[in-house]
Amino acid sequence: MEKLISSVASRLVILVPYLWLLTFFLIPFFIVFKISLSEVAMSIPPYTPVFDLSAGWAAFKASFAQFSWDNYIWLTQDPLYFKAYLSSLLIAGVSTVLTLIVGYPIAYGMARAPATVRPTLLMLVILPFWTSFLIRVYAWIGILKPEGLLNQFLMWAHVINTPLTILNTNTAVFIGIVYSYLPFLVLPIYSALEKMDYSLVEAAEDLGCPPIAAFWKITFPLSLPGVVAGCFLVFIPAVGEFVIPDLLGGSQTLMIGKTLWNEFFSNRDWAVSSAVAVILLLLLVVPIVLFQRAEARAQESEK
Amino acid sequence: MNTTWSRFNIASLVLGFAFLYLPIVLLVVFSFNESRLVTVWAGFSTKWYVSLFHNQSFIDAAWVTIRVGLVSATVATILGTLGALAMTRYTRFRGRLLFSAMIYAPLVMPEVITGLSMLLLFVALGFDRGLWTMILAHITFSMCFVAVVVQSRLVTFDRSLEEAAMDLGATPVTTFFKVTLPVILPAVVSGWMLAFTLSLDDLVISSFTSGPGATTLPMRIYSQVRLGVTPEINAACTMLIAIVTVGVIIASIANKRREVQKARDEQAAARN
Numbered sequence: 009m010e011k012l013i014s015s016v017a018s019r020l021v022i023l024v025p026y027l028w029l030l031t032f033f034l035i036p037f038f039i040v041f042k043i044s045l046s047e048v049a050m051s052i053p054p055y056t057p058v059f060d061l062s063a064g065w066a067a068f069k070a071s072f073a074q075f076s077w078d079n080y081i082w083l084t085q086d087p088l089y090f091k092a093y094l095s096s097l098l099i100a101g102v103s104t105v106l107t108l109i110v111g112y113p114i115a116y117g118m119a120r121a122p123a124t125v126r127p128t129l130l131m132l133v134i135l136p137f138w139t140s141f142l143i144r145v146y147a148w149i150g151i152l153k154p155e156g157l158l159n160q161f162l163m164w165a166h167v168i169n170t171p172l173t174i175l176n177t178n179t180a181v182f183i184g185i186v187y188s189y190l191p192f193l194v195l196p197i198y199s200a201l202e203k204m205d206y207s208l209v210e211a212a213e214d215l216g217c218p219p220i221a222a223f224w225k226i227t228f229p230l231s232l233p234g235v236v237a238g239c240f241l242v243f244i245p246a247v248g249e250f251v252i253p254d255l256l257g258g259s260q261t262l263m264i265g266k267t268l269w270n271e272f273f274s275n276r277d278w279a280v281s282s283a284v285a286v287i288l289l290l291l292l293v294v295p296i297v298l299f300q301r302a303e304a305r306a307q308e309s310e311k
Numbered sequence: 312m313n314t315t316w317s318r319f320n321i322a323s324l325v326l327g328f329a330f331l332y333l334p335i336v337l338l339v340v341f342s343f344n345e346s347r348l349v350t351v352w353a354g355f356s357t358k359w360y361v362s363l364f365h366n367q368s369f370i371d372a373a374w375v376t377i378r379v380g381l382v383s384a385t386v387a388t389i390l391g392t393l394g395a396l397a398m399t400r401y402t403r404f405r406g407r408l409l410f411s412a413m414i415y416a417p418l419v420m421p422e423v424i425t426g427l428s429m430l431l432l433f434v435a436l437g438f439d440r441g442l443w444t445m446i447l448a449h450i451t452f453s454m455c456f457v458a459v460v461v462q463s464r465l466v467t468f469d470r471s472l473e474e475a476a477m478d479l480g481a482t483p484v485t486t487f488f489k490v491t492l493p494v495i496l497p498a499v500v501s502g503w504m505l506a507f508t509l510s511l512d513d514l515v516i517s518s519f520t521s522g523p524g525a526t527t528l529p530m531r532i533y534s535q536v537r538l539g540v541t542p543e544i545n546a547a548c549t550m551l552i553a554i555v556t557v558g559v560i561i562a563s564i565a566n567k568r569r570e571v572q573k574a575r576d577e578q579a580a581a582r583n
Contacts, residue, residue, distance in 0.1 A: 248421020
């Protein structure tokens with residue numbers, strides 16, 4: 009009896025989270041794909057279902073003939089969508105590089121700090137992550153506005169005479185992404201640098217290698233797994249970002265997350281927004297798979 | 312190490328942390344501003360907090376947020392811990408690759424995709440959109456974060472403790488509750504807190520999956536922000552920050568206490 013309970017329990021450990029994720033994470037993607045192939049209809053929900061499983065296999069087969077690629081053709085005809093995908097990738101790419109430039113020195117400084125203060129520094133990096141994303145983006149509105157704190161400060165310091173326009177431009181979007189995603193990049197780089205054997209650098213310097221060359225030849229390559237993981241953690245969600253371009257960006261800021269949101273909430277076109285989501289997912293499949301493989305490899309090396 | 316590098320380290324840390332904290336500090340400071348203009352200081356006042364407490368729609372939204380957070384974080388912690396156990400304890404089972412993909416993918420998946428796909432699932436199933444659909448959605452994305460946090464603790468777990476318990480006749484279920492769970496408890500607790508704050512913060516997935524009558528605080532704040540920046544929003548944000556900060560401080564004190572207690576127990580055991 010006890011054995012039976014144990015074997016049932018060990019099955020449940022796998023089965024329960026597995027089934028949950030299948031139902032609420034994987035199956036929804038197929039529904040999105042299905043709806044992206046359906047016609048738009050003036051009803052609730054605003055699309056005609058492509059197939060209905062209750063009608064049996066014959067009807068299911070017949071429904072394949074009704075697949076409509078109209079929504080995808082629509083996406084290629086309006087240059088807005090193509091531009092939005094391209095500029096999302098571009099904005100996410102530039103922001104990732106900027107986050108790396110800002111984040112790497114922080115991670116390096118943390119890893120080289122005395123071991124006693126490291127936990128405190130780690131806590132200080134994680135803490136902003138606990139405060140709401142929306143609040144952190146909102147905080148920048150007050151700073152970047154034309155009459156905001158940054159302009160007031162710069163004018164008080166006589167650096168500029170007329171206020172700079174930063175809010176509602178792509179610059180504000182870059183600042184917002186770098187700020188919001190910084191901890192995601194700092195933490196993996198820090199953990200890679202902290203594990204590193206610093207005596208390698210000392211050995212190189214003893215042998216006459218200048219510190220900067222030692223950094224590029226030893227420290228940076230050893231921190232590369234952390235850099236890669238961190239960049240994926242910034243780049244992938246940033247491509248589909250909605251809150252930052254919506255609140256900090258302007259009307260000329262095209263990002264696909266915003267396009268999808270508007271298509272769904274303003275135009276109420278569920279079929280086209282599903283098609284937008286499918287293409288976005290296809291664009292992100294390669295980086296997501298690479299990210300998972302990097303994570304799995306890190307897992308293996310820890311064992 | 313030579314001093315120029317050290318100076319560089321200190322400078323990058325100071326600048327980095329200033330960049331991380333200054334916006335939040337300014338937000339909090341200006342929530343106590345007398346003036347309606349958020350960016351011009353006109354003296355100390357708590358009037359925006361008073362008007363916030365008289366704003367029924369904010370209070371309702373706060374209640375919805377807390378209910379969604381408590382339920383979803385608790386279920387997500389149970390599911391996420393099971394998921395972490397499955398990942399570390401059973402290295403071979405059919406579909407393990409898909410399972411680990413489903414654990415890691417939600418961590419980076421753009422929220423608009425997760426939100427849209429879950430909404431379409433609920434519509435296909437004929438669920439009424441509202442509080443419960445939002446809770447289901449929150450459980451799904453936050454359980455993956457819990458799984459990753461707990462998993463990182465399980466990887467370093469000393470399996471011989473479990474083996475000893477089982478050699479002494481404990482069933483795997485008893486072993487889990489008497490040996491494994493107490494050891495991984497700090498990770499489970501921080502997983503719960505992470506799930507709770509993720510639920511507390513979420514805007515995009517909530518907007519897709521909730522229905523009329525279930526408005527959360529971030530949704531409320533977002534619709535206000537679109538109309539313009541007001542000190543009242545600053546006050547609401549400050550209170551959210553205060554709740555989270557108090558929670559984190561309590562958790563870290565509790566953690567410290569446990570560690571001190573553990574060290575004391577170990578010393579006592581060593582003496583005997």
